[in-house]
Structures are given as structure tokens and as C-alpha cells.
Amino acid sequence: MTGSIQQLSDEQLIEQARNGNVRAFETLVKRYEQMVYGFSFKMCRNKEKADETLQDTFINVYKNLKQFNGKSKFSTWLYSIVTNNCLMNRRKRKMDREMMSLDEPPVEDGANHHESIPSWDDTPAEKMMNTELRSHLDNAIHQLPEEYRVVFVLRDIENLTAEETARILKLSVPAVKSRLRRARIFLREELNDYMVQ
Amino acid sequence: MKKTHRHTLNCRSVYKHICENLDADINSAQCREIRAHIAGCDNCTAYLDSLKKTVHLYRAYPTPRMPAQSHKKLIAAIALNKSHNIKQ
Numbered sequence: 001m002t003g004s005i006q007q008l009s010d011e012q013l014i015e016q017a018r019n020g021n022v023r024a025f026e027t028l029v030k031r032y033e034q035m036v037y038g039f040s041f042k043m044c045r046n047k048e049k050a051d052e053t054l055q056d057t058f059i060n061v062y063k064n065l066k067q068f069n070g071k072s073k074f075s076t077w078l079y080s081i082v083t084n085n086c087l088m089n090r091r092k093r094k095m096d097r098e099m100m101s102l103d104e105p106p107v108e109d110g111a112n113h114h115e116s117i118p119s120w121d122d123t124p125a126e127k128m129m130n131t132e133l134r135s136h137l138d139n140a141i142h143q144l145p146e147e148y149r150v151v152f153v154l155r156d157i158e159n160l161t162a163e164e165t166a167r168i169l170k171l172s173v174p175a176v177k178s179r180l181r182r183a184r185i186f187l188r189e190e191l192n193d194y195m196v197q
Numbered sequence: 198m199k200k201t202h203r204h205t206l207n208c209r210s211v212y213k214h215i216c217e218n219l220d221a222d223i224n225s226a227q228c229r230e231i232r233a234h235i236a237g238c239d240n241c242t243a244y245l246d247s248l249k250k251t252v253h254l255y256r257a258y259p260t261p262r263m264p265a266q267s268h269k270k271l272i273a274a275i276a277l278n279k280s281h282n283i284k285q
Contacts, residue, residue: 022279026272033271037263051267058271062278117243120250137258156252181216188251195247 010074018065025065029058032075036082042153043086043146045138056085072167079160080168083150120195133194140190144183151176152183207234208241215245219252 005027008016013031016024033054040053060081068077141149154165155176166176214231235241 022275025275029268029271029275033268034263037267038260041260042258047261047264050261051264051270054263054267055271055274059274059278062275117240117247119243120247133254134258137254141255152255157255177217181213184219184248184251185216187255188248191251191254192247195250 011070014065014068014070014074017062025062028061028074032078033058035075036078039079039082039153039158040086042157043082043150045141053082053085057081060085076164076168079154079158079164083168086150087146118196120192136191136194140187143190144186148179148183148186151179152187155180156184208238211235211238211241212244215241215248219245219249 005023008027010028013024013028017028036057037050037054041047041050044050044053057078061078068074144152150169151165154160154168155162162173162176166173169176211231211234235245
């Protein structure tokens, strides 16, 4: 019986969960909990907050399963809920520091400089994830406003398409591309001093 | 032998393309022109390389495994919500 429920598709599990089968819902949880936890961690870079978002997300999903219309993938719906939770938690924490404007990406300014751009050294695999580098990566992404961070994480880390990202964030595809461009430039600039040392 | 071009409008438009597409293999006339520019420009090559490394570093950043305790806590919370059954 356990084996058979695990072989059901997402749609079948959702249908059973809607009819009150908690085990079907638990199977969905097992299937997607690491994805939700990982995405939450990549957004907030904090294990406790990732856990909090994981709990909030699945409780929301459980309560609102009837609202899932099946037009998008279940994972896409989950990404939407996690994103909303992350953005809402930020508002709750009143961490709305003055919104940094990325309207004018630094690259345009950089393009006016008449000096050469230093190369980034190749980072050996074993050195790549040392504590110091991780700390720089965490700091840089923390500086990036969440509206941009979420686009960077969905597109460049989670490998979602521009169309999927646009659907999750209720943005146009050109808006997703624009935010991704600015996010990449911002992070590159933040890491530049460290990487050219 | 590559040259370090002084930044011109040409480099600026190349930067914009680089930032949007990294090295996406788009085969339009504009993209071929941009690739040709990058191949001959040390600055644009270095810029493209640094953007790709930025993305690569974040992709390579290990994602922690979800603690077993989180799963248990979640299943307990769902059981608590059972009384609010999905079936209303």
C-alpha cells in the first residue's frame, strides 16, 4: 500500500488529499519538502527561517488545496506560495530597509570607464566553498532587494524558465529578464573586489 | 591577439546583451555580431566570464539538507490541521 501511494502522480495525490486522505498529502510533502526547504534557504540564507517558511508553506497548501486549479505544475504553485511567504515574512519583520533602486544598473556606468576590467581568477573546487567565500556570497545576496533576489534564485539557481518565473511572480517576461539582468550585475559588482584580490 | 577596447557604445550594448543572455546560444545576426565583438575584446570577455562565475558560485553553494526534525514538526502540524479538513 505504501509503495502504491508513492507511485501516484501529483494530480492523483492532490485529488485524494482533497477528498480527505492525509496520507496522500503527506506523500506530496515528502516529494517536495526538500525543494521547498532548499528554495527557502536560498532566498533567506538562514536555516531557521527556511524551516519556518517550510512549515508555513505546507500548512497554507493544506488549507488551500482546493484553490489549486491544475493549470500549472504543482511545483510552480509551491514556488508561488514560498515566494509569497518569504515576501510576507520580510514585511512582518519590518525589515523594509529603504528600497535600493536598481533602476540604473552599474554596468552602464562601468561601460564609461576607460580602464580595463580585471579578470576573476578561477576558483578551485575545494576552495570554492570555504567559509570566507560563503560569507561574501551570503552578504552580497542579502544586499539584493528581495524582488530581484527571487528572480535570480528562480532563474539562475532553480533553473526555471523566464515564463515560469513570470507566472509565479505575476510579472511580464520582459520584467523578469530586466530584473534578472540587474540582479546579475548587482551581485557581480558586490563580489568583484573579493574576486579580483 | 585580443585588444582591450576603450569602452564605446558598442561595448555598452554588448554588456547589456551579456547581462541578459550570458552565453546563450542565440543565432541571430545581432548575437553573431556580439559574439564576434566579445572574441576580440578583453574587457567584454572578462565581464562575461565574471558574470558566469557569479552565477556558477551561487549554483555551487551547497543547499543544506532539511533536518529530520522539520519533517516531524510539519507532519504533526498537518495532523493538527486535520480537524479543519480539506473537505469542507
